[in-house]
Amino acid sequence: MIFRRTNGEIAWSCDACGDEGVITGWEGSPTDLSSVDDSYADGAELVLLVARELYELIRGVLLLDDACELLVARAEGTASGVVLTGSTVAFEELVEYVASEANAETNRQRMRSLDEACTALEAALIEE
Amino acid sequence: MFTVRGTKKFLDRVGRPMTEPPTSSTVLGDWYANVLFWRPQVALFVNAATFVPVLMPLAPATGVVSRFPAGMAEVLGVLGVDPRFVEAEMTEMKSVVLAKTASRQVLGVMNEFTFMAEHTIGAGRSDPTDLVGLSVWLANTIVGPISKDDGYTPLGVLRRAVATTLPDH
Numbered sequence: 434m435i436f437r438r439t440n441g442e443i444a445w446s447c448d449a450c451g452d453e454g455v456i457t458g459w460e461g462s463p464t465d466l467s468s469v470d471d472s473y474a475d476g477a478e479l480v481l482l483v484a485r486e487l488y489e490l491i492r493g494v495l496l497l498d499d500a501c502e503l504l505v506a507r508a509e510g511t512a513s514g515v516v517l518t519g520s521t522v523a524f525e526e527l528v529e530y531v532a533s534e535a536n537a538e539t540n541r542q543r544m545r546s547l548d549e550a551c552t553a554l555e556a557a558l559i560e561e
Numbered sequence: 562m563f564t565v566r567g568t569k570k571f572l573d574r575v576g577r578p579m580t581e582p583p584t585s586s587t588v589l590g591d592w593y594a595n596v597l598f599w600r601p602q603v604a605l606f607v608n609a610a611t612f613v614p615v616l617m618p619l620a621p622a623t624g625v626v627s628r629f630p631a632g633m634a635e636v637l638g639v640l641g642v643d644p645r646f647v648e649a650e651m652t653e654m655k656s657v658v659l660a661k662t663a664s665r666q667v668l669g670v671m672n673e674f675t676f677m678a679e680h681t682i683g684a685g686r687s688d689p690t691d692l693v694g695l696s697v698w699l700a701n702t703i704v705g706p707i708s709k710d711d712g713y714t715p716l717g718v719l720r721r722a723v724a725t726t727l728p729d730h
Contacts (some may be wrong), residue, residue, distance in 0.1 A: 473598050496676065497601030515630070525569050529595075531675075536705035551665045 435454045449512065466506050474500035476521035488515035489552050491527065494534045501527045523557070528554050563587045564658045565626050568668075569595045570603070572659060575620040581659040587653040588646070588726050589613075591660075592629070593667045597675055599689060604648045606633070607671050609664060611718040612707060613640075614674050616692040630654040636696045640716060646723045666706050674699050 436444045441460055446453035448458055483491075492505055504519035504527055517524075528551050535547035565587040571594045572578050585591050597603040602619040606629060617632040619625055630651050635645045662668055678695055681687040685715045687695055703713040711717035 476573075480707070522570055526667075527669050529568075529672040532665040533672035536666060536669035536673065548665060552669075555665075 466503060469499045469503055470498035471503045474520045474523040474526065479519060479521055479524055481555065482514045483517060484514050487550055488554055490546055491531060494509045494530055496528050498526060501530055523550060524554065524558055562656045562658065564591045565593050565594050565655050566633055566660045566662045568662055570596045571705050575625060576659050578646050578659045578661045582658045582677060587650050588722060593671060597670050603692065605671060605674060605728050607667055607674065611722055612670050612704050614696050614715065617698045618716055623656060626657045635693055639697050640700055640719065640722055642719065643727055646727055670706065673704065676729040677702060
């Protein structure tokens with residue numbers, strides 16, 4: 434659970450492990466995405482549940498555009514995996530970025546994992 | 562006949578895809594297509610066999626695939642491709658079929674081209690209105706999946722395809 438306080442602080446607590454904390458001084462930092470605009474990525478909204486390992490792999494992709502960056506940053510962890518929410522165009526672009534990273538990857542094992550991530554995302558998109 | 566395999570963004574603007582498209586009768590085979598949200602919007606075509614890119618104005622979107630052979634011919638001409646090869650490709654491109662994308666590798670290359678084009682424009686090194694010039698520049702860049710034998714570039718793969726088709730070239 435996340436609560437944003439009026440003074441800008443973000444209080445959070447984890448439903449799974451009970452850990453909790455307060456985040457301060459985030460505004461204006463590299464992780465502050467509040468001014469990022471993803472309105473160009475139109476299309477119907479999709480909600481996909483992906484495995485935690487798949488999400489960690491996607492989170493490691495170095496180059497993402499604004500819509501994909503927000504898609505990854507908005508992810509919510511659940512007991513059964515990670516929930517990604519975004520437009521169909523944002524998801525399609527995410528597949529393209531993961532594919533691009535796979536093309537540039539020299540480590541064969543990671544390349545294979547990225548290929549599998551593309552397959553999993555595409556399959557999830559088709560199902561939706 | 563040739564097949565244009567579009568991303569969802571592209572197909573939403575251009576037309577409905579065929580579920581099981583026939584095999585392209587051209588030497589270069591299928592072309593992939595995507596929309597770049599530049600002002601004005603641009604269509605990026607990438608050849609599945611050689612990764613050669615062709616950038617064209619998207620508007621009017623419904624006619625972009627019928628305008629594509631002429632755009633392709635212009636880029637191939639500037640790249641120095643034998644006119645006989647270009648003409649033979651054009652002859653086989655009288656009809657077109659739309660389909661969904663099927664290669665993650667080509668999708669990744671399209672993404673790399675988009676990033677490189679936007680970077681060179683953003684750095685003031687390329688003119689965003691010179692789409693032929695940008696296409697030619699991209700055809701000479703290093704692309705991950707292309708081997709050393711082809712010089713790592715789409716132009717290298719294209720030259721090999723032309724040489725195989727026209728041995729007297």
